Amino acid sequence: MNCSTTWPCAALPAADLSTRTTMKVGGRVAWLLEPATPEEFREAYLLARERGHQVRVLGGGANLLVCDGELPFTVLCTSRMGRIFRPGTQPEDGADGAPESGSTADPEREPAPLAQLEDLARVAPVPREDDPRLVAWAGASLPGLLRTARELGWSGLEGLVGVPGSAGGAAAMNAGGRWGDFWDVVESVRVLTPEGELRDITRAAAKPSYRDGGLGENIVLGVVLALEVSQRAEVSTVMDTYLREKNALQPVTEASSGCIFKNPxxxxxxxxxxxxxIDECGGKELRRGAALVSPRHANFIINSGGAQAADVFTLIEDVRDLVAQKTGLQLATEVRIWP
Ligand SMILES: Cc1cc2nc3c(=O)[nH]c(=O)nc-3n(C[C@H](O)[C@H](O)[C@H](O)COP(=O)(O)OP(=O)(O)OC[C@H]3O[C@@H](n4cnc5c(N)ncnc54)[C@H](O)[C@@H]3O)c2cc1C
Known part of the structure; x- marks a missing residue:
């Protein structure tokens, strides 16, 4: 049932989160809200807070483990906020939706709505060689962003090939790996603060680090990416090479949440x-119910079909204990856990 009468956006009551995460486990929330624009998102967020709800933000659910059972919060999902476009002309009032690189936006100034920027599908007013930047709303899929960059022959996102999820999730997590991180090409992000205000935050202000976008409790509504002009064939070749390597090492066709632990x-x-x-400690032997350590990559846990979140959490602790016992090292989780 899609019951949108009590919220300013599409809203799903009694929503099952197991279908919204790539691990395919997790319980239910009373409401899952699906705003279609950053403005709708803000309205829904403010209303949920006014009603006393705890709010959680869901992107592609690709780095998230959700507990079983009834969960005590309202989920705001960005999946319908998927637009990708190019920075356009300055809005009438001179407020630029894409702040200058390296500058921190004036916190007193209300940023222009992201929707005022030029749509990629329309005729672009700026020659593309002069401004290889893209704006993506938080729910734009990361693979979709890479496809756009590849089509345009713009370089910078190749290292993110094969990483599922959304632009907002990638900014929050600083997704990446050995070939680079998302924030390497982020010029700024537009966020909704916990108080419900809009802010633009530059890379210099966020200070992103390993698997942490440095944004704290702020919610990403959109990102501005500064790429480099290259050739379509070159970008394609690099992406294809990285993807082949990644597919050979990771269980990409199985239900998982990506890497469970951070590298120590x-x-x-x-x-x-x-x-x-984990592999050297014998962790590939471990399993709990239908949750098992991937035989292909020991930092992945796989749901082989019908696992409960509790199985995955117990297995995570089994792996952590095994490594601690054999090496004295305490592995920290990379994956985010709700609640
Ligand atoms: C097969 C596979 C391979 C993967 N490979 C990699 C890899 O190579 N490198 C890597 O870094 N990751 C990898 N991952 C993990 C995952 O793809 C990334 O972490 C991705 O960036 C998560 O984005 P998401 O939209 O799915 O976030 P979600 O899983 O939905 O959320 C993750 C966290 O970010 C928060 N969040 C989501 N959206 C927002 C927002 N708009 N504003 C603020 N907070 C938000 C959530 O509240 C949550 O705390 C992989 C996952 C899988 C399944």
């Missing part, structure tokens, strides 16, 4: 990454 400090682990440590 290389000085403490003799340069060994989390997956290698």
């Amino acid at each position: 400090d290389p000085e403490l682990s003799d340069g060994r990454r989390a997956g290698q440590l």
Whole structure:
């Protein structure tokens, strides 16, 4: 049932979150709200807060584990906010939706709505070579962004090939890997603060780090990406090469949440990454119900069909205990856990 009467956007009551995460586990929330624009998102957020609801933000659910059972919060999902477009002409009032690189926006000034920027599908007023930037709303899919960059022959996102999820999730998590991180090409993000205000935050202000966009409690509504003009064939070749390598190493066709643990400090682990440590400790033997450590990549847990969130959480603790017992190292989780 899609019951939108009591919310300013599409709203799903008694929503099952297991269908919204790539691990395919998790319980239900009383409301899952699906705004179609950043403005709708803000309205829905403010109304939920006014009604005393705790709010959680869901992107593509690709780095998220949700507990079983009834969950005590309202979920705002960005999946319908999928537009990708190019920065356009200055709005009438001179407020630029895409702040200058390296500058922090005036917090007193209300940023222009992201919808005022030029749509990619329309005739672009600026020659593309002069401004290889893209604006993406938070729910734009990361693979979709890469496809757009590839089509335009713009370089910078190749290292994110094969990473599922949304632009907002990638900014919040600073998604990436050995070939680069999302924030390498982020000029600024537009966020909704916990108080319900709009802010533009530059890379310099966010100070992103390993798997952390540095945005705290702020919710990403959109991102401005500064790419580099290249050739379509070159961008394609690099993406295809990285993707082949990634597909050979990771269980990309199975239900998972990507890497479960962060890589430990290389000085403490003799340069060994989390997956290698788990493998060397014999972790690939571990399973709980239908949740098992991937035989292909030991830092992935797979739902082989019908696993409960509780199975996955117990298995995470089994793996952590095994590594701690054998090496003395405590692995920290990369995946986000609700509640
Ligand atoms: C097969 C596979 C391969 C993967 N490979 C990689 C990889 O190589 N590198 C890598 O870094 N990750 C990888 N991941 C993990 C995942 O794809 C990334 O972390 C991705 O950026 C998560 O985005 P999402 O939209 O799915 O976020 P979600 O899983 O929906 O959310 C993750 C966290 O971000 C928060 N969040 C989501 N959207 C917003 C928003 N708009 N504003 C503020 N907070 C928000 C959520 O509240 C949650 O805390 C992989 C996952 C899978 C399943």
